[in-house]
Amino acid sequence: MRKLFGTDGVRGTANTHPMTAEMALRIGAAVGRYFRREAGGVHRVVIGKDTRLSGYMFENALTAGLASTGMNVLLLGPVPTPAVGLMTRSMRADLGVMISASHNSAEDNGIKFFGPDGFKLSDQAEMEIEEMVATGVRLAQAHNIGRVRRVDDARFRYGERVKSSLTRGLRLDGLKVVVDCANGAAHRTAPEILWELGADVVPIGTSPDGLNINRGCGSTCPRTAAEAVVAHGADVGICLDGDADRVIVLDEHGTVADGDQIMALLAARWAAEGQLQGGALVATVMSNLGLERFLGDRGIGLERTAVGDRYVVERMREGGFNLGGEQSGHIVMSDFSTTGDGLMAGLHFLGEMMRSGQPSSELVRQFVPVPQLLKNVRFAKGQTPLDTASVQSAIAEAEGVLNGTGRLLIRKSGTEPLIRVMAECEDEALLERTVDSVVEAVADAVQA
Template identity: 80%
Template sequence: MRKLFGTDGVRGTANTHPMTAEMALRIGAAVGRYFRRDASGVHRVVIGKDTRLSGYMLENALTAGLTSTGMNVLLLGPVPTPAVGLMTRSMRADLGVMISASHNPAIDNGIKFFGPDGFKLSDQAEIDIERLIEEGVSPAQAQNIGRARRVDDARFRYGERVKSSLPRDLRLGGLKVVIDCANGAAHRTAPEVLWELGADVIPVGTAPDGKNINLDCGSTQPRVAAETVVSHGADVGICLDGDADRVVVIDETGTVADGDQLMALLASSWSRADQLKGGALVATVMSNLGLERYLAGQGLRLERTAVGDRYVVERMREGGFNLGGEQSGHIVMSDYATTGDGLMAGLHFLAEMVQTGKKASELSRQFETVPQLLKNVRFGAGQAPLEAASVQSAISDAEARLNGQGRLLIRKSGTEPLIRVMAECEDSALLNQVVDGIVAEVEAATG
């Protein structure tokens, strides 16, 4: 069992365990030793970050830990998470590191890792690294200490890679696009890429100050972007999160479409073009039942995984699939990227608009969703509310009531101290009753 790593790397409140400078140094030394098992040759690691104030602290601490084991560090500065996966492979690095807490508020931060192939680490690799963190590692000899240097053109390299995923002759001229960068890692790259492709760009969330990432903006809070789309008469809005690995789309009426609708569009389009490998889309247990029914109607399958885009990617690689993602907006197109890429997915939505001549509202409503309700309950340190007998009883009762009418999913978040209670059911009254009943018991168990 992993103690330090969660669904997506190590995450927590900055300057509080495990997101302290001391722990970041220990983590850096451990992963440096893990990926530098062969003492010969040159070993390098690329480090990217988003715009959080604590990123400076963690970047320096990780660099110290990594160089202490003989790793040479290449600092990319603020770049989207998918850029780290790309640069890890293109720069022939042994390891990639992204300092980000994704969609979380600015007081949080996290550390994500990519292997030399550009893909996120396996559970077993994380377990092995945790063991090294606990045991401690011996530093390199003085003459073998690593070096660190800045890479100034990382975001430009990434921007070119994102554009290359589109047909060379495709232009976005005539499209008025609101791009919300969540005051995060893509605050410069995303507007630049859209402008270079010919779009009329209206930027939102492009003034990071270290403390405003995801604050009233971005994919988790798209209200301002939706209002901007309507007030400017824009054709579409693209909302990224803090590290730009997820996206939601806003149509010309200000209506928000989640990752399920975007995946449905891409899967259907790619299938018609004979580009969808394996005849399937890979998504998590959180994706709406309506998506599964829609795909079945198209003669396609939905392969479900545990929550987390890395589990989606693992299944894609195992089955040879090339499209997957999460309802939250992580869209993985493995022909072009190794992880979720919000900007790339947004561009492919715009490409569909250009190629079909349809409005965003037509493309972003591919299927009717089955009513779905998700509620979160926060719990304290050391608490385990899902183990309480009263909660287990409430869950059993809810499953019995939903039998044949819907589905229930209860899980502990891998990135925040939250219990997530989700259900789907055509009967909205029953849906609210079962979710509220479980939430009440979880709240009672947490005091």
């Protein structure tokens, strides 16, 4: 079993195992050696980051580790995660690295890896790299140590790619847009792109100080943007997270639309135009049952995967699908990007507003969601509350109660020390009782 890697790379609190400078150095050396297994030729890696204070520390540690195995390192600076996937492929690099803990708070950080094709690494590759971290690697000879340089125009290259995904000639003239950049990686890129396309831009969350990423703003806290939408009389709000790989949309009243609603809009539109490859949308087990019914009514299939946008992408690649994502706002449009791209998805929503002439309030409500409740229980390192008999019993009882009327999903988060308990049911009172019964059992097991 993997010990370092979770569902989206290595993640944790900065300066606490495994997110220490020493471990980042070892990981850099291991992944560098992994991608230099074949001798000869020039080997290069691109490294991007978000705006966390600890990003400087990990950037330097990873750079040292990678260079020590002969990898030439290209530093992109603060860029969205999808920009790293793009630049890895366009610069013919062997490897891409993104230093970010995505939507987590500033004290956390993480390391995500992309292969030469711009896609995130497989579980098997991550397991092999973990083994190399544990056993150590052979370093390059002194004359073969890698070189390091900065790439100054990465965000501009990425911006052009994002704009090129839209219908040629599309402009956003007359559209007032609040864009919340979460004080993160897109704090300059997103407002610039919207302005270039003609929108009247109201930017918020664009003053990162290393400690305020995702704090009271962004896709995990859309209240700030919702207030700005109403106060400025904006037509729509776009909320990104710290590394801009997910998006939440707000209508002109400040009402929130999650990834399920955005995917429903895009899937229906693409299917009507014959652009939806494979006749299906790929989403995770967390997506609402209402989305599944909406798609079914239109003859569109729904392929469900484990939670994590890379599992969505793996299924898309296996089945030849070109649209997928997560309820949390990771939207993957594989015709244009190798991973979730919040800014790109947000622009396509704005494009649909311009094409249809409909207000955002008409587009954010594609289907009526089945009541869904999600609660989290935090646990300590080393605890395995889901393995206890009392929790197993509570889960079995809850599944029996919901049998035929809803569904229950309990899982361990791959990015935080949390047990997530989610259920769907038309009967909201029954829904709350069911979730609470499992949450109580998990909490008791944690405290025991």
